[in-house]
Amino acid sequence: MATTKVNSEFIAVNAISGTIIADGAITSTHLAANSVDTAELVTGSIDTIHIAANQVTSAKIVSDAVLTRHIADDQVTQALIAVNSVGISELAVTEGSDGQVLTTNGSGTLSFATVSGTTINNNADNRIITGSGTANTLEGEANLTFDGSTLAVTGALTASTGVVVQGSGTTAGVYLNGTNSDTATQGNFVRYGTNFATQSNANNSLLITKAFNGSTFLDAFTVKSDGSVGIGTTTTFSNPLTLNKAAGAANSLNNQIALTHTSASTAYHIKTIRAAGTDEPAGLAFVENTTTRVKIDGSGHVLPGANNTYDLGSTALGWRNIYTNDLNLSNMPNTELGTDGKADDRAGNDVDGSNGSWTIQEGENDLFIINRLNGKKYKFNLTEVTG
Secondary structure: OOOOOOOHHHOOOOOOOOOOOOOOOOOHHHOOOOOOOHHHOOOOOOOHHHOOOOOOOHHHOOOOOOOHHHOOOOOOOHHHOOOOOOOHHHOOOOOOOOOOEEEEOOOOOEEEEOOOOOEEEOOOOOEEEEEOOOOOEEEEEEEEEEOOOOEEEOOOOOOOOOOOOOOOHHHOOOOOOOOOOOOOOOOOEEEEOOOEEEEEOOOOOEEEEEEEOOOOEEEEEEEEOOOOEEEOOOOOOOOOEEEOOOOOOOOOEEEEEEEEOOOOOOEEEEEEEEOOOOOOEEEEEEEEOOEEEEEEEOOOOEEEOOOOOOOOOOOOOOOOOOOOOOEEEEOOOOOOEOOOOOEOOOOOOOOOOOOOEEEEEEOOOOEEEEEOOOOOEEEOOOOOOOO
């Protein structure tokens, strides 16, 4: 049978309904271009299953035909928006001026605003940036730099809660690399408040702790590079420990070392004796609290702290041997006034109550005794004992 075509002019209006056309009987080849418009389509009759992928392009969509109510939430993603396709005209915002940026008030309102620039004064490589007290202005600190490994500070460093240095080996520690000085306000020094300072001397051979006495810094404690220590002096006399004290009055005792026990009321002191005419020390004194017990004078003589007061040995503990040349014996009163301002009125011997002064000397075959009061000399009568 020959194919017969029926033109639309022979078909009455609305004569063919959907019930007369089999499913799939009409394809795009049966439709003339632009012959089907929205007037021929029942609302909702075309859904996504009737549209092939990528068949609806912007050319097929009438301007303003797609409204926000036609787009489901979260269906427009970045992948669906062409590059640079959203401009000012697509945003509900008035275009700003050159250099302005888009901003929001946090409540959904967009606008263009001018960004205030920030000025960095004195900027240079490695300088740390700090605030200036002026809005939008910063300062590059010439005296505070960091090169990625070393933080350098020129000037005073103040730490309200302490400085912690961590590390190990030669890289750990605090190094003072200033010019050495003998003055507590210059050079490599560490100040502790207003009263104390520690520093090295000018040739870096001494570490000195200084104490402020109200008008000047005094050398309180010194450690020499050889390990010797000086207290009150920077001169150690090549000894492990040297103590120095300002000289007092002539023949006075100067405190040097005090030895005591915890919570004790008694202390034993080793003191130097000032010479009569110079500041040179002239001996040592061993003192219990304020009472002098023994002296060693500048000539090497060992003297008791008071006349006719102290014993050498006791009834329980005696010296095994006494080695002496002449033996001088005397119970004469002391011609000097005692500490109470009175002369010594020492009592005489236990036989006749008199006082005397004698010297026993050795001869080749005899012992002699000399009366130092009248100059008379006597010889001991010695009887040889044999066997």
